[in-house]
Amino acid sequence: MYAFDWSSIPASLPFLWQGMLVTLQITLVAIVVGILLGTIIAVVRLSKNPILSALAAAYVTLFRSIPLVMVLLWFQLALVPPVVRWLFPKSNLDLNLVIAFTAFAFFEASYYAEIIRTGIQSISKGQVMAAQALGMTDGAVMRLVILPQAFRRMIPLLLTQAIILFQDSSLVYVIGLADFFGVAKNRADSTGNEVEFILFAGAVYLILCLTMSMLVRQLQKRIVI
Amino acid sequence: MTFVVAVLDFSVFLSPSPESGANYLTYLLGGALWTVILSVLSWVIAFIIGSMVGVLRTLPSSILSKVGACYVEIFRNIPLLVQLFVWFNVVPDLVPGFGPWFKHLPSFWQQFTSATLCLGLFTAARIAEQVRSGLRSLGKGQFGAGLALGLNIKQVYSLVLLPVTYRIIIPTLTSEFLNLIKNSAVASTIGFVELARRSDSMAELKSTVFEALLAGTLLYGAINLVVLFLSRALEHSTKLPGLVGAKK
Amino acid sequence: MISIRDISKWYGAFHVLKDCSTEIQKGEVVVVCGPSGSGKSTLIKCVNGLEPFQKGEVIIEGTSVGAKKTNLPKLRARVGMVFQHFELFPHLSVFQNLTIAQCRVLRRSAGEAEEKAGRLLDLVGLRAHARKFPAQLSGGQQQRVAIARALAMDPIAMLFDEPTSALDPEMIKEVLDVMVKLAQEGMTMMVVTHEMGFAKKVADRVIFMDQGQIVEDRLKADFFSRPNTDRAQQFLSKILSH
Numbered sequence: 001m002y003a004f005d006w007s008s009i010p011a012s013l014p015f016l017w018q019g020m021l022v023t024l025q026i027t028l029v030a031i032v033v034g035i036l037l038g039t040i041i042a043v044v045r046l047s048k049n050p051i052l053s054a055l056a057a058a059y060v061t062l063f064r065s066i067p068l069v070m071v072l073l074w075f076q077l078a079l080v081p082p083v084v085r086w087l088f089p090k091s092n093l094d095l096n097l098v099i100a101f102t103a104f105a106f107f108e109a110s111y112y113a114e115i116i117r118t119g120i121q122s123i124s125k126g127q128v129m130a131a132q133a134l135g136m137t138d139g140a141v142m143r144l145v146i147l148p149q150a151f152r153r154m155i156p157l158l159l160t161q162a163i164i165l166f167q168d169s170s171l172v173y174v175i176g177l178a179d180f181f182g183v184a185k186n187r188a189d190s191t192g193n194e195v196e197f198i199l200f201a202g203a204v205y206l207i208l209c210l211t212m213s214m215l216v217r218q219l220q221k222r223i224v225i
Numbered sequence: 226m227t228f229v230v231a232v233l234d235f236s237v238f239l240s241p242s243p244e245s246g247a248n249y250l251t252y253l254l255g256g257a258l259w260t261v262i263l264s265v266l267s268w269v270i271a272f273i274i275g276s277m278v279g280v281l282r283t284l285p286s287s288i289l290s291k292v293g294a295c296y297v298e299i300f301r302n303i304p305l306l307v308q309l310f311v312w313f314n315v316v317p318d319l320v321p322g323f324g325p326w327f328k329h330l331p332s333f334w335q336q337f338t339s340a341t342l343c344l345g346l347f348t349a350a351r352i353a354e355q356v357r358s359g360l361r362s363l364g365k366g367q368f369g370a371g372l373a374l375g376l377n378i379k380q381v382y383s384l385v386l387l388p389v390t391y392r393i394i395i396p397t398l399t400s401e402f403l404n405l406i407k408n409s410a411v412a413s414t415i416g417f418v419e420l421a422r423r424s425d426s427m428a429e430l431k432s433t434v435f436e437a438l439l440a441g442t443l444l445y446g447a448i449n450l451v452v453l454f455l456s457r458a459l460e461h462s463t464k465l466p467g468l469v470g471a472k473k
Numbered sequence: 474m475i476s477i478r479d480i481s482k483w484y485g486a487f488h489v490l491k492d493c494s495t496e497i498q499k500g501e502v503v504v505v506c507g508p509s510g511s512g513k514s515t516l517i518k519c520v521n522g523l524e525p526f527q528k529g530e531v532i533i534e535g536t537s538v539g540a541k542k543t544n545l546p547k548l549r550a551r552v553g554m555v556f557q558h559f560e561l562f563p564h565l566s567v568f569q570n571l572t573i574a575q576c577r578v579l580r581r582s583a584g585e586a587e588e589k590a591g592r593l594l595d596l597v598g599l600r601a602h603a604r605k606f607p608a609q610l611s612g613g614q615q616q617r618v619a620i621a622r623a624l625a626m627d628p629i630a631m632l633f634d635e636p637t638s639a640l641d642p643e644m645i646k647e648v649l650d651v652m653v654k655l656a657q658e659g660m661t662m663m664v665v666t667h668e669m670g671f672a673k674k675v676a677d678r679v680i681f682m683d684q685g686q687i688v689e690d691r692l693k694a695d696f697f698s699r700p701n702t703d704r705a706q707q708f709l710s711k712i713l714s715h
Contacts, residue, residue, distance in 0.1 A: 002318050002319050065407075065446055066442050066445050066446070067407040067408070067421055069410035069411060069413060070410060070438070073425055073438060073441075074438055077428050077429075078434050078435060078438055167302075167304035167305070168304065170307060171306055173306060173414055174413070181307055185310070194314045195318050195319065198307065198310050198311055198315050199311070199315060202303050202311060205302065205303050205304055205307060206299065206302050209301075209302035210298060
């Protein structure tokens with residue numbers, strides 16, 4: 001029987017908390033930018049211009065058909081360093097953090113774009129006609145009538161995607177950034193208590209994500225549109 | 226500072242790779258092969274276990290149904306990466322029979338086993354949900370009709386419900402398989418030499434970043450297309466005329 | 474005021490409207506009736522360009538609906554439309570439904586828009602429900618709000634697409650009463666409906682459509698006493714006998 005030794009965990013809590021802050025930062029940035037960018041992509045995808053529509057579709061298809069690990073590699077090895085060096089030649093930004101922010105934002109945008117597009121298309125044509133009959137331009141129809149309703153409908157899915165994103169953020173391990181799991185793994189390696197730290201990390205994620213999922217389900221029951 | 230995009234050097238694919246006798250093209254293709262092998266094996270595990278759990282979730286007995294629900298919740302609320310390390314670092318130390326056997330494997334097979342079990346059980350939770358919702362969409366009518374003919378529960382499921390359910394959920398299962406292939410890249414973190422890891426190695430060893438990443442990306446895309454093609458063929462060959470999901 | 478000239482429309486190969494023509498003068502109330510599938514809803518949606526048409530033209534006070542250089546949103550703001558399924562915006566309160574287009578399209582100030590909204594709600598008898606949301610109202614109430622929403626734009630004419638067809642019978646009267654009041658105040662109206670009682674009361678003319686064509690276009694009294702065609706005759710006898 002394995003002899004559990006949880007003693008190193010309390011001492012590591014401050015470091016683990018720092019890691020959790022990194023996780024939360026990445027998650028938040030990716031959600032906000034992802035939804036904004038995703039909305040733009042969804043609207044462009046539905047536009048009447050075939051070129052723009054195809055470009056938006058290509059973006060979504062591209063990011064949804066390759067692994068997140070590959071996306072991170074692309075941003076880490078090829079895309080971010082040259083741009084950062086070009087825009088901020090003398091800074092000492094934490095490159096890994098920038099890579100994480102941009103990679104996740106662009107990646108999540110493609111998933112959010114699909115969710116929002118489904119939401120937009122679920123709004124009945126009658127609503128569009130009613131808005132047009134009042135003299136609204138296409139832009140006003142989208143902004144004032146379609147998007148507000150689409151977002152309300154898609155809130156549960158948007159939130160569920162956020163929870164998935166929270167879990168996926170652990171993959172910054174691949175680029176060497178120390179998020180919550182990254183810190184846990186580091187402590188695991190340096191103290192030799194791999195079993196305890198990994199189980200602890202798993203338990204924390206489980207409790208957080210379960211709680212968030214239950215909250216979303218509660219929310220779903222209350223929203224009836 | 227000028228930002229020059231160098232002409233891509235495709236000749237690097239012909240230069241020798243870390244694997245003796247091979248060049249980088251075959252190096253990457255080998256990685257793609259391991260990705261496919263890993264994915265297919267994991268899928269078999271996921272499909273079997275996922276189906277069982279999915280069926281369990283729809284059974285009248287609420288204890289079994291709750292056990293199934295727990296399984297699904299646990300595997301869906303822990304990040305895949307963490308689950309992988311649990312299989313790789315934790316399980317061998319904790320599980321009595323499995324542990325020593327595992328530790329005697331060469332490291333390649335340790336990685337392979339952990340990755341397969343991890344991906345298999347992770348995906349099983351998702352398949353369970355799809356099987357469950359597929360079964361529920363058939364409604365109580367089919368179930369009742371089967372029982373009325375004198376079939377026992379096991380027969381109703383295997384002869385009546387599951388054959389139709391599987392056909393209905395072919396599209397969602399396909400997208401789940403595609404997810405599995407993408408998730409297989411996580412195995413690179415424990416050193417398994419699938420496509421993503423080899424892409425990364427090649428980019429770093431030969432400093433031909435664009436070529437390596439591009440090739441890797443294209444190979445994933447190619448695998449995607451093949452899977453989609455096979456899936457459509459499967460859907461076509463198993464379709465039931467007139468049923469939702471079958472194309473007329 | 475509204476000229477509909479030789480409108481033809483195809484959905485793919487299906488010829489939905491066949492050379493429809495008519496004129497609506499200022500202050501006229503024209504009722505359009507006919508069996509389902511006759512194209513009457515499609516025709517009225519062509520009048521404000523919600524449905525495109527391949528041949529013919531619609532001229533509203535000198536502006537052509539189909540012309541490329543016409544500013545359609547601007548034109549639509551001048552013609553009000555009421556839909557069969559009300560189509561109130563569910564994410565906005567009753568009050569906001571009335572003010573949103575006034576502010577965003579007509580660029581009225583908030584105060585002006587609110588004052589107008591209040592007066593119109595009084596007109597349709599729903600001031601007490603101003604802060605409620607559409608889902609909290611009955612069908613008849615929603616449709617009255619929809620009429621008020623269209624009137625808030627001070628339209629030169631009002632189009633009604635089967636305004637009472639989706640209502641439970643006991644609510645039809647409350648909506649028709651509002652429409653009768655509007656007609657009596659001199660609003661130019663084009664109404665697609667099965668409610669022949671309404672037609673008899675306030676219509677000036679009745680248009681009968683069948684299979685995409687305007688089959689009859691007569692003064693109300695003439696239409697009801699002696700329809701020209703057999704089809705119209707049959708239709709009337711079926712409608713009026715319940």
